[in-house]
Amino acid sequence: MGLETDSPPPIFRTWRRFYFVVVVNTFLAYALLLLFSLFAR
């Protein structure tokens, strides 16, 4: 797989950064869904 044991994909460097990206992505998803609701209303 090209991934060292217990190391995140190189682009994130640390797991903590990866988790941060996932959390930010999640809040972005909430925001996009809210925008969708407002647009379609």
Add this chain to the structure above:
Amino acid sequence: MHVLDVAVIGLYFALIAYIGYRTGRGNLGIEDFFLAKRAMPWYVIGLSVMATQASAITLIGTTGQAYVDGMRFIQLYFGLPLAMVILCATLVPFFYRARVYTAYEFLEKRFDGKTRSLTSFLFLMGRGLSDAVVIYAPSVILAIVFGIDEKILIVLIGAGATLYTALGGMRAVMWVEAWQMMIIFLGILFCLGAVIAGLPGDISLVEAVKIAGAAGRTETVDFTLDPSVTYTFWSGVVGGIFLMLSYFGCDQSQVQRYLTGSSLTESRLSLLFNAMFKIPMQFVILLTGALLFVFYQFEKPPPVFNPVALERLRVSDHRAELASLEREYDEVFELRKDRASGLAGALSTPEEPEARRLFLDAETRFSEVRGRVIALVEENDGVRFNDTNYVFPAFVLAELPPGIVGLILVAIFAAAMSTVESELTALSSATVIDFYRRYLKTDESDSHYLAVSRAATIAWGAFATVCALYMGRLGSAIEAVNRIGSNFYGPILGVFVLAVGTKRANGHGAFLGILAGVAAVQLAARFSDVSFLYYNLIGTAAAVAVGYGLSLAFSTPERSV
């Protein structure tokens, strides 16, 4: 059924049999059989985790839910990505390093045998019967809509999944599930495409979304604070986190999947993959349902989507009443169709508010007439009637061309079978590892345990299939057990929180904490109207508080993992 559809279904079964055979060859021992030699890559685990969660009812019911009630259901998944991050940072490393076969085995390493046995037993009790529901529910719907014998479908799903799970073990199951998940993705995209293609030529996608929005079908975020409202932003995030932590962190059917990772990295990546794709996938499924609502503004839907119930009504004493209602139904449908076209034409013009008011008025009248037909069905059948789960299959059968119908049916089969086979591997691993090897035959050869594991898989598969065959008679009893089973999730999560989050918690405290958590959930369910999404939070909190308090009181020596 068209010959092309039968060919597509036949091809699907041949494909999964081939994948199962190729990937499952040469199971040498139980580590191979239950954990695929702990050598799976993250993308297979991730797809398998998603396939396990996506049952046929998720696919059929979610589209119907959006058609009837709108897209608010998506909020159920709001806590999922955050729960995945919490699990990756906390429980997953503990499970992985403990080299366990089951989630509950970890509890014995941390606490004691009785805590492990109790949690594993609660899992077996809940999941053993829910497997029957997973087989039965789509079978009965597909049988009614497509006119296939329900028993044939039950045996096809139940026996088919059991056979290659018992023969191929975890590696075969996970590779098959990865393919099944891709078939499900493909099926979902085909459905969305078919619904959009079915809209009238003069209605753009933006106009269709606006029509769905005008009728309240596109509400995806609701900030209502009332805890009795089921799907809100808060219940989705707060309740959803605990629901998903319980399911992905303590349910053997999910834990077993990420224990197969060839490294901790692979296990973590598989869950984060799920975190990134789950909400978008649910959005596409729900959008399909909301656009189906728009499609049926211009194409007349049946008054109720269950054709068998409607046919019963046509030949009953209520037929004259039905005929009169159907004439009224036709009139209000034409009125609503005109007003939906009027709204599409008036969007972004000064006439839009008035066009919107007229459309909503027609929609209310249409729903009212349909409600009277449903009331007539209920009076005729003498039971409560809900046709939400029939909306999508009825659309597929009536509107899609041969071949594509087969593909959608295959996606529904794949969704059902992927959940069934995951449950079977989980049930047999908990039975063999947590009970048979723990209490009955503690020191046998690996080949002995492998043979017993295969037998346990077949036994659980046969049990679920037979229960599904008799579900019509056993339905309410099985549902009741299922509901009680789901009350254990939160308390079990509480025990895992005690296991990895505290040093002073002990076996006696954890054991009694589970019981206290179950009691708290029961009290909440009986004496409050709080949404079920909060039950896991309540169960977890009670189990942690009581478990920790009693641990301090009992205060036995610590054990390390």
